[in-house]
Amino acid sequence: xxxxxxxxxxxxxxxxxxxxxxxxxxxxxxxxxxxxxxxxxxxxxxxxxxxxxxxxxxxxxxxxxxxxxxxxxxxxxxxxxxxxxxxxxxxxxxxxxxxxxxxxxxxxxxxxxxxxxxxxxxxxxxxxxxxxxxxxxxxxxxxxxxxxxxxxxxxxxxxxxxxxxxxxxxxxxxxxxxxxxxxxxxxxxxxxxxxxxxxxxxxxxxxxxxxxxxxxxxxxxxxxxxxxxxxxxxxxxxxxxxxxxxxxxxxxxxxxxxxxxxxxxxxxxxxxxxxxxxxxxxxxxxxxxxxxxxxxxxxxxxxxxxxxxxxxxxxxxxxxxxxxxxxxxxxxxxxxxxxxxxxxxxxxxxxxxxxxxxxxxxxxxxxxxxxxxxxxxxxxxxxxxxxxxxxxxxxxxxxxxxxxxxxxxxxxxxxxxxxxxxxxxxxxxxxxxxxxxxxxxxxxxxxxxxxxxxxxxxxxxxxxxxxxxxxxxxxxxxxxxxxxx
Amino acid sequence: xxxxxxxxxxxxxxxxxxxxxxxxxxxxxxxxxxxxxxxxxxxxxxxxxxxxxxxxxxxxxxxxxxxxxxxxxxxxxxxxxxxxxxxxxxxxxxxxxxxxxxxxxxxxxxxxxxxxxxxxxxxxxxxxxxxxxxxxxxxxxxxxxxxxxxxxxxxxxxxxxxxxxxxxxxxxxxxxxxxxxxxxxxxxxxxxxxxxxxxxxxxxxxxxxxxxxxxxxxxxxxxxxxxxxxxxxxxxxxxxxxxxxxxxxxxxxxxxxxxxxxxxxxxxxxxxxxxxxxxxxxxxxxxxxxxxxxxxxxxxxxxxxxxxxxxxxxxxxxxxxxxxxxxxxxxxxxxxxxxxxxxxxxxxxxxxxxxxxxxxxxxxxxxxxxxxxxxxxxxxxxxxxxxxxxxxxxxxxxxxxxxxxxxxxxxxxxxxxxxxxxxxxxxxxxxxxxxxxxxxxxxxxxxxxxxxxxxxxxxxxxxxxxxxxxxxxxxxxxxxxxxxx
Numbered sequence: 001x002x003x004x005x006x007x008x009x010x011x012x013x014x015x016x017x018x019x020x021x022x023x024x025x026x027x028x029x030x031x032x033x034x035x036x037x038x039x040x041x042x043x044x045x046x047x048x049x050x051x052x053x054x055x056x057x058x059x060x061x062x063x064x065x066x067x068x069x070x071x072x073x074x075x076x077x078x079x080x081x082x083x084x085x086x087x088x089x090x091x092x093x094x095x096x097x098x099x100x101x102x103x104x105x106x107x108x109x110x111x112x113x114x115x116x117x118x119x120x121x122x123x124x125x126x127x128x129x130x131x132x133x134x135x136x137x138x139x140x141x142x143x144x145x146x147x148x149x150x151x152x153x154x155x156x157x158x159x160x161x162x163x164x165x166x167x168x169x170x171x172x173x174x175x176x177x178x179x180x181x182x183x184x185x186x187x188x189x190x191x192x193x194x195x196x197x198x199x200x201x202x203x204x205x206x207x208x209x210x211x212x213x214x215x216x217x218x219x220x221x222x223x224x225x226x227x228x229x230x231x232x233x234x235x236x237x238x239x240x241x242x243x244x245x246x247x248x249x250x251x252x253x254x255x256x257x258x259x260x261x262x263x264x265x266x267x268x269x270x271x272x273x274x275x276x277x278x279x280x281x282x283x284x285x286x287x288x289x290x291x292x293x294x295x296x297x298x299x300x301x302x303x304x305x306x307x308x309x310x311x312x313x314x315x316x317x318x319x320x321x322x323x324x325x326x327x328x329x330x331x332x333x334x335x336x337x338x339x340x341x342x343x344x345x346x347x348x349x350x351x352x353x354x355x356x357x358x359x360x361x362x363x364x365x366x367x368x369x370x371x372x373x374x375x376x377x378x379x380x381x382x383x384x385x386x387x388x389x390x391x392x393x394x395x396x397x398x399x400x401x402x403x404x405x406x407x408x409x410x411x412x413x414x415x416x417x418x419x420x421x422x423x424x425x426x427x428x429x430x431x432x433x434x435x436x437x438x439x440x441x442x443x444x445x446x447x448x449x450x451x452x453x454x455x456x457x458x459x460x461x462x463x464x465x466x467x468x469x470x471x472x473x474x475x476x477x478x479x480x481x482x483x484x485x
Numbered sequence: 486x487x488x489x490x491x492x493x494x495x496x497x498x499x500x501x502x503x504x505x506x507x508x509x510x511x512x513x514x515x516x517x518x519x520x521x522x523x524x525x526x527x528x529x530x531x532x533x534x535x536x537x538x539x540x541x542x543x544x545x546x547x548x549x550x551x552x553x554x555x556x557x558x559x560x561x562x563x564x565x566x567x568x569x570x571x572x573x574x575x576x577x578x579x580x581x582x583x584x585x586x587x588x589x590x591x592x593x594x595x596x597x598x599x600x601x602x603x604x605x606x607x608x609x610x611x612x613x614x615x616x617x618x619x620x621x622x623x624x625x626x627x628x629x630x631x632x633x634x635x636x637x638x639x640x641x642x643x644x645x646x647x648x649x650x651x652x653x654x655x656x657x658x659x660x661x662x663x664x665x666x667x668x669x670x671x672x673x674x675x676x677x678x679x680x681x682x683x684x685x686x687x688x689x690x691x692x693x694x695x696x697x698x699x700x701x702x703x704x705x706x707x708x709x710x711x712x713x714x715x716x717x718x719x720x721x722x723x724x725x726x727x728x729x730x731x732x733x734x735x736x737x738x739x740x741x742x743x744x745x746x747x748x749x750x751x752x753x754x755x756x757x758x759x760x761x762x763x764x765x766x767x768x769x770x771x772x773x774x775x776x777x778x779x780x781x782x783x784x785x786x787x788x789x790x791x792x793x794x795x796x797x798x799x800x801x802x803x804x805x806x807x808x809x810x811x812x813x814x815x816x817x818x819x820x821x822x823x824x825x826x827x828x829x830x831x832x833x834x835x836x837x838x839x840x841x842x843x844x845x846x847x848x849x850x851x852x853x854x855x856x857x858x859x860x861x862x863x864x865x866x867x868x869x870x871x872x873x874x875x876x877x878x879x880x881x882x883x884x885x886x887x888x889x890x891x892x893x894x895x896x897x898x899x900x901x902x903x904x905x906x907x908x909x910x911x912x913x914x915x916x917x918x919x920x921x922x923x924x925x926x927x928x929x930x931x932x933x934x935x936x937x938x939x940x941x942x943x944x945x946x947x948x949x950x951x952x953x954x955x956x957x958x959x960x961x962x963x964x965x966x967x968x969x970x
Contacts, residue, residue, distance in 0.1 A: 106805075106831035108839075112695040116838050127648040138647040147639060154632060162623040162818035163612040198683070201843050210597040214699045214721050230842055236699045236721060320591075333647035335847040346591035353601050354593075357715055358686050361846075362820040 130475025272413010757898010
């Protein structure tokens with residue numbers, strides 16, 4: 001059936017390249033549900049023979065579909081239709097009050113389809129428990145103290161704060177952040193370079209729209225954070241996966257015409273590896289030589305348990321190539337909705353203007369309260385307390401995982417942040433295991449779907465910050481049992 | 486000098502169309518400050534002779550530059566370089582702490598440049614006083630009562646509300662909004678169709694990315710709201726201006742391949758005209774025939790002083806072509822950061838998913854408080870009070886403007902909203918007058934820059950909601966004096 005569809009939609013004598021025709025025909029078949037989720041596609045060899053096209057053509061079409069999330073590959077087993085597509089692309093309309101069904105063809109734009117396909121690679125979210133990654137301990141946040149501070153600032157707020165906010169954040173908060181990142185992360189900047197955003201997603205959006213045009217190339221870590229990839233697709237960027245090894249991003253693999261490079265050098269997402277100093281310098285040199293910009297996402301590096309952190313790329317940069325992204329979602333809580341980008345001086349003006357035009361999100365009393373929280377030293381002691389709690393949980397989880405390590409598993413990235421990763425000694429069905437764990441209310445984020453076209457590794461991200469010892473123990477019990485099955 | 490530059494950059498034998506080359510060469514000259522702000526360009530006739538190209542080619546290049554905000558035209562006087570560009574595009578880097586200047590070439594992407602050029606057409610904002618448009622009375626908002634309600638909801642908030650929010654808004658708020666717009670605006674929807682956003686700008690962004698791909702055509706009102714245009718350019722849409730007359734948007738002028746149409750049918754921005762029922766029906770029919778979607782921005786129509794409002798387009802739509810945009814910025818205050826899009830049923834799923842991926846902005850206690858405010862009937866009585874206050878100010882301002890009307894000026898759109906417009910009987914320098922008024926702390930938004938390439942009209946938007954009687958009187962005094970000069 002697929003063969004007939006492709007014969008009908010791939011025209012050998014058309015002026016459009018065969019590879020593109022094949023890509024489109026397969027994508028349409030997936031979006032229109034002619035192929036079902038997890039259906040195995042013919043091998044590149046089979047399909048190239050069936051269609052009498054070069055095998056390279058088939059491989060290229062498959063790889064594009066993989067990189068856009070329509071297909072996934074399992075090493076040795078071939079290519080499969082992603083289930084994300086089946087759920088996301090084909091609408092199941094909600095209950096209607098008003099009219100009978102007339103138009104059910106609600107096909108999102110191509111860019112939204114690819115962005116959503118990426119988004120759906122994430123498992124459904126839980127807010128706490130083993131092993132929710134990238135989430136702080138929300139159940140024990142001292143919310144009353146914080147709300148009291150916000151109210152004080154609300155009471156002193158001038159009435160103008162009810163209007164649209166201008167200037168990409170309050171000056172006092174910009175000053176506090178500039179000082180904080182200088183001390184904590186060796187970031188050098190003037191307050192004017194700090195652009196306050198609502199979230200790292202918004203920081204991505206600002207950077208992608210201001211620094212790149214549709215079709216420009218973004219190089220991303222492989223494996224990497226799907227949120228970045230998804231935001232880039234929604235901004236019409238092309239994405240190139242760059243392998244990560246034990247020293248971090250392989251700088252040599254960055255393609256020549258790259259416009260932007262996204263990295264998490266302090267605590268690579270998801271693996272947790274730290275980018276070596278040699279790689280940092282190589283990356284900065286390449287950026288200057290090839291005139292690309294670097295987005296340095298330092299999402300959770302303030303929470304470091306051992307070893308001295310390496311200076312941020314921003315601090316090493318002599319040529320204004322680095323945009324430094326930070327967030328308060330990890331040391332405060334995600335619903336605070338405060339993050340920031342630190343931009344090179346010459347960019348401060350255009351970032352501020354675009355921010356004012358599109359976001360101007362305000363919450364100025366919260367910004368003002370946060371500025372006081374930082375400058376009074378409360379943030380530093382809050383981070384110290386968090387570090388103690390999370391270090392204990394990190395230690396405890398490592399201890400619980402001893403049996404796994406004895407079986408040849410590798411623990412990566414345990415020196416900082418809210419999660420570390422465990423890598424299996426051989427290929428395992430990490431996706432299937434995670435699905436079974438979810439049924440027992442345990443969140444395992446499998447690593448293999450975070451890889452793109454390259455050689456995959458198998459295992460899990462394990463978050464420990466949002467789970468207490470009892471929950472961690474219970475979670476490891478379930479993990480070990482599932483692995484034995 | 487311009488002639489030499491163009492001779493050097495426009496190649497008659499190139500494969501690239503002359504019109505595009507000319508457009509690029511002129512744009513580069515503007516961005517690189519080879520042309521200064523308000524510099525007059527040669528007429529299309531002069532330039533076509535100098536370069537030996539068809540006059541149509543020059544006209545087309547000029548029109549593109551006008552529509553993107555690089556040039557502006559004054560009727561009869563020719564084309565001029567926009568001053569927005571001089572300030573926005575050529576960076577003046579802020580003070581630096583860290584390094585000496587190395588890289589001052591910080592040229593934003595093309596899409597950001599065009600979006601910013603649009604943005605800068607707006608005058609600097611004041612938050613109150615005569616005649617700040619599109620702004621409610623922030624100085625008299627009952628903030629204490631509101632904050633008390635928010636605190637009650639904060640106290641009852643589950644800890645999960647500290648996490649990333651999912652589902653594009655709280656269900657209770659969606660229900661309240663669905664009821665409210667049904668009663669107030671004859672909008673028919675199920676709660677699931679309501680997507681809660683942080684602002685109308687965010688609603689635009691969602692619609693533009695989900696409903697259109699880069700290069701798709703958006704038809705916009707001419708004159709119209711620059712915020713929509715700017716958001717569209719940042720999403721790589723092409724924009725087509727459609728003239729507005731006394732019945733609203735001229736539906737016949739919508740180009741054939743249009744993907745989206747943006748309208749403000751209840752109170753056209755900026756003119757204030759109400760779209761006639763015949764036009765509404767024609768627009769809905771065209772949408773169904775040509776399969777485009779309509780974005781109906783109903784930004785301030787809840788505040789209606791006289792006459793019965795026409796039903797919303799959404800309420801008339803039988804074919805799921807309308808996306809209805811509303812906001813609480815006008816009846817509450819802009820910093821509340823709550824707006825919404827009501828989408829056709831089949832789109833609810835993809836909108837929710839894209840929203841969760843990119844915004845998930847939360848503020849759930851505020852959402853919960855607002856839901857109670859609406860469902861308890863407090864919003865309805867709040868709007869009734871506002872309507873009384875604004876009606877009085879509207880009446881008073883009309884009275885003050887009697888001398889202007891006697892001189893042949895026309896008042897448009899005074900039946901609803903936060904502003905009306907006054908149109909001069911002949912061409913006046915509305916931009917220059919607004920600049921002089923700004924020096925006396927009076928905000929006049931000139932109408933002529935809100936027109937694109939079409940026949941302009943001259944006059945001002947006059948906001949009356951954010952000014953008390955004393956301020957309105959003072960403002961009219963200054964306006965009349967400036968007009969006599």
